[in-house]
Amino acid sequence: MKTTVFIAVMVAGIAYAVGVTVLYERCNENKCVSRVSKCQLTGACGCTLDNCTCCVNCTLCLAELWDDCCSCVNMCKPRNMSATDMASYSTIHDLLFNALTEHDKPHPDAHWTVERVTPQEEGVILPGLAGPDNSESRDNSPVESSPSTKPATSTAASANETIVPMDTCTVAYINICLGLKKCEDACEHMGAAKYRWFHTGCCECVGSTCLSYGKKKALCRDCPND
Incomplete structure (x- = not known):
């Protein structure tokens, strides 16, 4: 009997602890x-x-x-x-x-800056457009990932038609340096579809209308970019 009561108390205690952890x-x-x-x-x-x-x-x-x-x-x-x-x-x-990211110049107290990005700057090769500039430094190579499974938005009626972006690609650079996991969380909480994390600590949050992973340059205001 005592053993049964002890086990019940332990189970209840663990359940409570898990509940508190999830809450916090x-x-x-x-x-x-x-x-x-x-x-x-x-x-x-x-x-x-x-x-x-x-x-x-x-x-x-x-x-x-x-x-x-x-x-x-x-x-x-x-x-x-x-x-x-x-x-x-x-x-x-x-x-x-x-x-x-509605305004190109966010409120002075905002902790991000906004950039509008062309397909060329994203490194996307579209028919009729010049190829991307691939001169980025290897030391600045980014990690690219997506918090959601939502694909980038584009339209093409057939394989022979030109693929064109539906909307301007918008990215937001977090001003300060962040670690990889913090960058992922920050972009997720901003509502970004994807993110690009540079090895310098610069974090770029990428909108859902971008065809790739935004700009290939680290432009965080208060984070060293070299």
Whole structure:
């Protein structure tokens, strides 16, 4: 009997611990509660991803805590999504990324800078266009990856037709140096479809309309690029 009670208590304790861990992975209350409360009281974070009217103001208010605290205001990728949820999530995050990169010169307090990129600058060879410049330094070779499985957007009615981009490719460079995992998280939380991480620590978040992985140059403002 005592053994049974002991096992039951242990199971309950483990379940509680796992629940607490998941909770704090979703929203680090110790780290975020003060800033999140301020942002919610001022109305800076009073919207949702599918109605992204406050997205820019919310990222500016959370500032350097955005990556750690966006889950507290329901603007991070939810866990354990189905395929249907993932498709909806990708659409919503396109809206977030578009909102954050709408202006070529973001708010002075923003922690990113925006670049518009041509297919040539992406290294995409299209019929009728000059080939890409492949003069980048090997020491600056990037790691390229995608937080989502959403393909780059392009149109072609047949194999003989010219492939043309539907929209301008937009990328956002995080101002400061980041590690690879932090770069992935930062781009995910901005709503980017992909990211490019340079070995210098420069992090480039790539929009869903880009045909490849954005610009092949490290242009982070406050991160050494050589």
